[in-house]
Amino acid sequence: MTLTGIECWSESAQLECVAVCRPAALEVATEMEASAVGFIGAVSRQDAEDASGRLCEALTRFGCRLFDLGDFLPESARAVSDASVNRVFVRDTAAVVGRQLVTGTAAFAARIAEFDATHAALAELIHGGPRDAAPVEGTGAGLEFGDVFLLDEERIFVNLGLRSDARALQGFLETAWAAGFQEVGVVCIPEHLGIIHLDLAFNVLGPRAVLARTFLKHLPVRVITPAQAPQWESFEGYFTRRGRKVLALPASEAPCFLSNYIFLGPQLLLASQSAAPRLQPLVKELGIEVEGVDIAALERGNGSVRCLTLPLKRRATYA
Numbered sequence: 517m518t519l520t521g522i523e524c525w526s527e528s529a530q531l532e533c534v535a536v537c538r539p540a541a542l543e544v545a546t547e548m549e550a551s552a553v554g555f556i557g558a559v560s561r562q563d564a565e566d567a568s569g570r571l572c573e574a575l576t577r578f579g580c581r582l583f584d585l586g587d588f589l590p591e592s593a594r595a596v597s598d599a600s601v602n603r604v605f606v607r608d609t610a611a612v613v614g615r616q617l618v619t620g621t622a623a624f625a626a627r628i629a630e631f632d633a634t635h636a637a638l639a640e641l642i643h644g645g646p647r648d649a650a651p652v653e654g655t656g657a658g659l660e661f662g663d664v665f666l667l668d669e670e671r672i673f674v675n676l677g678l679r680s681d682a683r684a685l686q687g688f689l690e691t692a693w694a695a696g697f698q699e700v701g702v703v704c705i706p707e708h709l710g711i712i713h714l715d716l717a718f719n720v721l722g723p724r725a726v727l728a729r730t731f732l733k734h735l736p737v738r739v740i741t742p743a744q745a746p747q748w749e750s751f752e753g754y755f756t757r758r759g760r761k762v763l764a765l766p767a768s769e770a771p772c773f774l775s776n777y778i779f780l781g782p783q784l785l786l787a788s789q790s791a792a793p794r795l796q797p798l799v800k801e802l803g804i805e806v807e808g809v810d811i812a813a814l815e816r817g818n819g820s821v822r823c824l825t826l827p828l829k830r831r832a833t834y835a
């Protein structure tokens with residue numbers, strides 16, 4: 517079976533098809549193992565599987581067609597993938613940008629082989645076998661898609677920090693222009709903050725607002741277009757000039773998963789059960805509803821709902 521018609525132009529249009537990946541066969545048994553793979557703490561296989569089941573159930577209940585990449589792994593990639601506890605965090609590995617699948621390159625050594633395995637599964641799902649999507653690596657530079665947001669049909673917002681770097685951005689810009697986007701805004705989260713991806717500090721709230729941790733207002737945005745010289749804008753100015761209000765994410769102890777949600781439809785987002793009650797009052801004024809799902813066991817991997825889902829198809833318009 518192959519999937520036809522992949523297409524994504526925003527973060528919040530109706531989510532029609534989404535990829536996830538079932539947890540690996542290995543568990544993370546000790547604090548040292550957790551540290552080796554970028555987890556916050558140990559997690560048993562059973563707890564991870566139960567949480568993954570609840571996530572899949574919630575996505576299906578809200579009408580998404582679900583593809584578990586574990587079902588599409590070619591034989592040659594299966595053993596490595598089964599031993600990769602981070603494989604549940606499919607978001608970082610690739611993205612559908614316009615009508616194109618763009619693959620990333622892991623900057624964290626523990627994830628390099630897992631990215632390759634997941635790319636092989638995506639190729640199987642989308643092309644029915646190996647085929648280069650639009651790899652943006654080339655220079656060995658990192659690009660992980662927890663750092664990339666499709667703001668709308670024209671704009672993409674990217675973080676260069678712990679996991680994504682400027683060399684990879686060059687290749688990504690060419691891909692973005694070829695896909696039809698006209699502007700890429702770039703922010704650089706300082707590495708010493710230890711925030712591995714932008715989606716742990718930021719997310720969109722539909723077409724008229726974004727949610728951002730307050731430190732982001734201090735970081736300038738480099739605005740890049742295909743034809744003009746890059747410009748600097750302030751963080752808040754960048755968004756307000758483009759018709760989006762910046763809502764401050766309430767202070768929260770690390771790890772902070774409040775921003776790590778996914779839009780299921782223009783007025784509905786799915787967050788973890790612990791984040792949902794804190795998000796609901798924030799987004800009420802925008803007419804957005806929040807659904808919660810108990811994935812605390814998977815959050816021990818240092819990611820939440822956005823990291824665990826890879827949108828393959830969103831309805832092209834908000835209508």
Ligand SMILES: NC(=O)NCCC[C@H](N)C(=O)O
Nearest residue numbers: 554605662713817818819823
């Ligand atoms: N977008 C995300 O923030 N993804 C979470 C990835 C967590 C994983 N343990 C990692 O270190 O890459």
